[in-house]
Amino acid sequence: MAGTLERVAVRRGQEVREGALLAALDTGAAAAAVRQAEAAVEAARAQLALAEDAFARTERLRREEGASEAQATQAKAQRDLAAAHLAAAQAQAEQARVHLSHHRLVAPFPGVVTRVPDGVGIAVSPGVPLVTLVTTRELVLETSLTQSEAAELRPGARVAVSLPGTGARTADAVVTVVVPAVDAATNRVPVEIAVPNPDGRFLANAYARADLPRGAEREAFRVPAAALVQRTGGHAVWLAGGDGKARALPVRLLGEEGETAVVVPEGGAWPEGLRVVTDPPIGLAEGAALAQVGG
Known part of the structure; x- marks a missing residue:
C-alpha cells in the first residue's frame, strides 16, 4: 500500500497482541474516496427508486390500456439498469472502504x-517492509542433515534444543519437517524443528543446538583421518582386499579426533577380509590396483 506514514504505534522490542495497531498511513485521500463512493451509492439508490416508481405507474397504465407494451418494456429496462448501477456503486464503496x-x-x-521505521512522514511503497514482527511463543529451528542421518529421522520425533549463548534448554521440541529432497547448494537434507517458547527464554534468530534422537545402535570404527574421503552425499573409506584392489566403503562420519576419524559403515558391519588404505592416492578409482595397504 502506497502512502505517507502518519503514525508509528509501537517501539522496537515491544510485545504486542494479535490485532494491535503497528502503524498507520495518512488517510485523507482514502477517506475522501470512501465519502465519494458512499454518495454515489445514495445517488444510485435514488435513481433506482425513481425507476421503480416509473415502472409501477407504467404497469398500471398498461393494464388499463393507457400505455403500450413497448413503454412497459422500456420502463422495466430502466429499472433494471438503475438496479445494476446501484450494485456497481455499492461494490465501489466497499472497495474504497x-x-x-x-x-x-x-x-x-x-x-x-x-524493526520499526525511523520516523513519520516518509513515503511508503508497496512491497517494502514497514514493521517487522516475529512470533516468540513457538520458534522454528532450521537445520540440515546428511542423507544417512535424515534417513533415520521422522516428523514427530522429540528433540532436545539448547541455546549456547544463554543456557536456555527444552526437551519438548518436535521435528515437524524432513524435506524429502537434497538441497542442491549444500547436498544435505533440510529439517525444521518446532521449539516451544512460552516463557520467551529462546531468542529469535539466535544460534541453537539440537540433540537429535539416536538411531539403532551400531558398532563404530576408528580409522586414520587421511583414509576418509568426501563423496557425493557423504563420506567413504578406501579399503583393499586380498587381491590388492581398491574398494570404496560408504560410511557415516560420527566425529574426528586429531588424526583419526570415527565412522560407521552404511551397511552396518565392516566387510571381512578388507583393510583400510591409510593414504589413498589422488584419483584412486574403484577396482584400481594398490601398491601399499595400511592395516
Whole structure:
C-alpha cells in the first residue's frame, strides 16, 4: 500500500497482541474516496427508486390500456439498469472502504516488534517492509542433515534444543519437517524443528543446538583421518582386499579426533577380509590396483 506514514504505534522490542495497531498511513485521500463512493451509492439508490416508481405507474397504465407494451418494456429496462448501477456503486464503496482499512497496519499474530521505521512522514511503497514482527511463543529451528542421518529421522520425533549463548534448554521440541529432497547448494537434507517458547527464554534468530534422537545402535570404527574421503552425499573409506584392489566403503562420519576419524559403515558391519588404505592416492578409482595397504 502506497502512502505517507502518519503514525508509528509501537517501539522496537515491544510485545504486542494479535490485532494491535503497528502503524498507520495518512488517510485523507482514502477517506475522501470512501465519502465519494458512499454518495454515489445514495445517488444510485435514488435513481433506482425513481425507476421503480416509473415502472409501477407504467404497469398500471398498461393494464388499463393507457400505455403500450413497448413503454412497459422500456420502463422495466430502466429499472433494471438503475438496479445494476446501484450494485456497481455499492461494490465501489466497499472497495474504497477496504482500501481505507489497508492504511492501518495491525499485528496478524502476537509477537515482538524487531524493526520499526525511523520516523513519520516518509513515503511508503508497496512491497517494502514497514514493521517487522516475529512470533516468540513457538520458534522454528532450521537445520540440515546428511542423507544417512535424515534417513533415520521422522516428523514427530522429540528433540532436545539448547541455546549456547544463554543456557536456555527444552526437551519438548518436535521435528515437524524432513524435506524429502537434497538441497542442491549444500547436498544435505533440510529439517525444521518446532521449539516451544512460552516463557520467551529462546531468542529469535539466535544460534541453537539440537540433540537429535539416536538411531539403532551400531558398532563404530576408528580409522586414520587421511583414509576418509568426501563423496557425493557423504563420506567413504578406501579399503583393499586380498587381491590388492581398491574398494570404496560408504560410511557415516560420527566425529574426528586429531588424526583419526570415527565412522560407521552404511551397511552396518565392516566387510571381512578388507583393510583400510591409510593414504589413498589422488584419483584412486574403484577396482584400481594398490601398491601399499595400511592395516
